[in-house]
Amino acid sequence: MKILISGGSRGLGRELAEHLAGQHEVVTFARGEAGTRNPRIKHLTGVDVASTESLDGLEPYLEDADGLVNNVGIAYDGILATQGVDSIRKMLEVNLFSVLYLTKLYLRCRLRGRKPGSVVSISSIIGIRGFSGLATYSATKGALNSMTKALAREMGPKGFRFNAVLPGYFESDMSKGMGEDRKAQIIRRTPLGRLATTADICPLVEFLLSEDARFITGQLIAVDGGLTA
Numbered sequence: 001m002k003i004l005i006s007g008g009s010r011g012l013g014r015e016l017a018e019h020l021a022g023q024h025e026v027v028t029f030a031r032g033e034a035g036t037r038n039p040r041i042k043h044l045t046g047v048d049v050a051s052t053e054s055l056d057g058l059e060p061y062l063e064d065a066d067g068l069v070n071n072v073g074i075a076y077d078g079i080l081a082t083q084g085v086d087s088i089r090k091m092l093e094v095n096l097f098s099v100l101y102l103t104k105l106y107l108r109c110r111l112r113g114r115k116p117g118s119v120v121s122i123s124s125i126i127g128i129r130g131f132s133g134l135a136t137y138s139a140t141k142g143a144l145n146s147m148t149k150a151l152a153r154e155m156g157p158k159g160f161r162f163n164a165v166l167p168g169y170f171e172s173d174m175s176k177g178m179g180e181d182r183k184a185q186i187i188r189r190t191p192l193g194r195l196a197t198t199a200d201i202c203p204l205v206e207f208l209l210s211e212d213a214r215f216i217t218g219q220l221i222a223v224d225g226g227l228t229a
Contacts, residue, residue: 001025003209004058004065006049006102007072008041009034011172012122012198016069017041019202020209027061030072049098055105062102063109067209070099070121070144080135088136095140100147107155116159120208121148123164125224141166145220152218161217163208168224170196191226 001024007013008028014036017028021040028034034043044061048054049072062068073095076087103119110117126134127141148164155162169178169186187194201223207213208221222228 001066001209002064003027003067003069004029004061004106005069005071006030006099009043012167012170012201013069013071015198016071016202016205019198020206023206027065029058029061049102050093052101055098055102058102059105059109062106063113065106065110065117066115067118067120068103068106069205069209070102070119072098073122073140075134075137077133077137079133083136091136091140095137096143099144103147103151107160110160111158116161118161118209118213119148119151119163120205121162121164122205123148123166123220125166125168125222125228127166128220128222129228148220149218156217161208161213163213163217163219163221165201165204165208166220166222166224167201168196168222168227170198170201170223172198186227189227190224191229194225196223196225 003020003024003026005013005017005026005028007030008017009030009032013028017026018036018038020026021038027042029044029047031046031048033045074091076091121144123144124141126138127145131138145164148162152162204221204223
């Protein structure tokens with residue numbers, strides 16, 4: 001299986017690429033250099049997800065990809081009433097518009113070749129549960145969830161599948177900035193008693209992309225140890 005991953009140079013994207021490269025052909029892209037030297041991963045640099053022209057250049061890779069992972073995303077916290085307009089606009093641009101546009105390109109490329117595909121979007125439990133200080137981020141992830149369900153219906157007759165993985169708090173670059181008290185509080189509220197790791201998330205993404213999940217579409221699957229149960 002050939003898989004294209006957006007934002008695969010660091011964090012969860014890098015871990016996904018490493019995991020999937022064990023069994024599949026993987027292409028990642030980002031503005032910066034690759035976060036791995038794995039020879040099984042082809043990394044495209046200089047791709048600006050905020051630029052439609054830059055994303056247009058991915059068409060040859062989109063046409064070949066059996067699966068697409070919408071992983072790119074940014075988060076700026078802050079109370080909406082005082083949050084900067086630039087931060088709001090940037091999150092909408094990266095977390096939502098770029099994903100919609102990339103998915104549109106993927107569909108057009110695959111339809112042109114009469115080839116179906118599977119799309120897994122990395123969303124967040126913050127898209128289904130309110131958290132103070134994350135209104136804009138929550139809005140982008142909630143929209144991503146809605147896109148997943150709508151496209152599952154819209155493109156199902158053409159053989160496409162759409163699912164979203166919703167991690168809770170997990171050990172990552174983002175969580176490193178979280179205070180120990182806050183982290184301990186989240187762990188206390190989590191039925192399984194810990195934060196997630198990328199090892200909890202990556203196998204699920206691989207499964208949803210695969211033929212083993214051929215009758216699963218339109219699903220939002222939380223990986224949060226029961227926090228939203």
